[in-house]
Amino acid sequence: MRVLAIETSCDDTAAAVLDASGVRASIVASQDLVHKPYGGVVPELASRQHVTAILPVIERALAAASVGLDDVEGVAATYGPGLVGSLLVGLQAAKGIAFARDLPFVGVNHLEGHLLAILLDRPVAFPYLGLLVSGGHTSLYVVEGVGDYRLLGRTRDDAAGEAFDNGAKMLGLGYPGGREIDRLAADGDPTAIRFPRATLKRGDYDLSFSGVKTSLRQYLLDGGGAPLPDVCASFQEAIVDMLVTPTLKAARALGLATIVVSGGVSANRRLRARMEADGARAGFDVAFPRFAYCTDNAAMIGYAGRERLLRGERHSLTLNAEATLPIGVARAARAPEAAAS
Numbered sequence: 542m543r544v545l546a547i548e549t550s551c552d553d554t555a556a557a558v559l560d561a562s563g564v565r566a567s568i569v570a571s572q573d574l575v576h577k578p579y580g581g582v583v584p585e586l587a588s589r590q591h592v593t594a595i596l597p598v599i600e601r602a603l604a605a606a607s608v609g610l611d612d613v614e615g616v617a618a619t620y621g622p623g624l625v626g627s628l629l630v631g632l633q634a635a636k637g638i639a640f641a642r643d644l645p646f647v648g649v650n651h652l653e654g655h656l657l658a659i660l661l662d663r664p665v666a667f668p669y670l671g672l673l674v675s676g677g678h679t680s681l682y683v684v685e686g687v688g689d690y691r692l693l694g695r696t697r698d699d700a701a702g703e704a705f706d707n708g709a710k711m712l713g714l715g716y717p718g719g720r721e722i723d724r725l726a727a728d729g730d731p732t733a734i735r736f737p738r739a740t741l742k743r744g745d746y747d748l749s750f751s752g753v754k755t756s757l758r759q760y761l762l763d764g765g766g767a768p769l770p771d772v773c774a775s776f777q778e779a780i781v782d783m784l785v786t787p788t789l790k791a792a793r794a795l796g797l798a799t800i801v802v803s804g805g806v807s808a809n810r811r812l813r814a815r816m817e818a819d820g821a822r823a824g825f826d827v828a829f830p831r832f833a834y835c836t837d838n839a840a841m842i843g844y845a846g847r848e849r850l851l852r853g854e855r856h857s858l859t860l861n862a863e864a865t866l867p868i869g870v871a872r873a874a875r876a877p878e879a880a881a882s
């Protein structure tokens with residue numbers, strides 16, 4: 542089945558085409574330059590940008606895959622969680638195409654897309670431990686299969702990406718901040734400043750990143766002093782420690798052989814190096830999606846959507862965007878004959 546997938550949950554306008562041979566095209570139009578002057582995503586600007594970009598991005602994806610709308614056999618789009626104004630643009634475009642072409646349609650949970658993104662690159666046996674680290678979410682799941690996720694723990698306050706972005710803002714770095722800290726930290730000493738790590742109770746997989754953010758603020762209020770690369774490397778190391786330690790603890794406790802790290806923060810080079818080295822030492826297979834599938838993209842939505850469409854799952858075209866859509870409680874898709882056309 543050849544599927545057109547659309548993703549507009551935050552500030553990237555993305556479309557992809559997938560078929561049985563894999564990803565035929567994946568296009569992402571970034572809005573970074575639009576939001577840069579504000580140091581963060583401005584929801585109203587994001588939805589307006591999506592309106593302008595969505596049709597050209599879909600056209601580019603179809604052209605790159607050398608197909609036309611006539612060749613598309615199913616449509617998938619992110620319907621949550623995310624910014625409602627942003628989600629609506631991609632979702633409405635997808636529903637419009639499905640309606641006009643009388644094609645099967647399914648809505649996809651953005652988090653599910655991230656958790657399954659690795660399967661675009663390589664097979665992984667279920668169950669696996671999924672660490673999802675993005676700008677809005679930081680959670681640990683047992684991925685039992687497509688559509689079958691068990692939440693083990695999540696951040697009690699900030700997401701890891703938020704900590705990176707807020708830290709970068711305090712340091713006067715550009716937007717998006719995570720990438721800037723990653724870049725500067727490459728030349729820094731991660732042991733220069735010892736930022737505190739949040740400690741976890743036994744059997745508890747919740748995470749917390751507000752403390753490290755506060756300690757960076759306090760360090761700067763106290764006068765700072767260390768070279769910027771050292772501050773970045775030390776701040777990054779604290780966040781990486783707080784991700785690696787509970788992940789390995791959970792994999793060990795649950796006897797899971799494979800750890801998959803996904804979401805925007807999984808593009809972080811130090812996180813990748815540490816998770817791979819520490820994970821290998823502990824005997825785990827650690828997998829990261831390729832960089833392009835770590836940050837927001839429509840290929841991952843296409844993977845989850847195509848799997849669901851192949852199983853006969855359909856959503857009615859009345860499906861609405863959901864700002865909050867925890868995984869595992871996504872609105873149940875209906876069988877084809879029950880779905881409204």
Ligand code: KG4
Nearest residue numbers: 675676677702719723805806808809836837
């Ligand atoms: O998954 P994503 O693209 O969007 C959300 O669903 O949130 O993740 C965006 C987050 C941002 O906080 C960004 O700063 C962070 O991922 N990020 C990084 C890196 N690249 C993106 N954080 C640390 N190091 C990076 N290289």
Ligand code: ZN
Nearest residue numbers: 675804805837
């Ligand atoms: Zn994301």
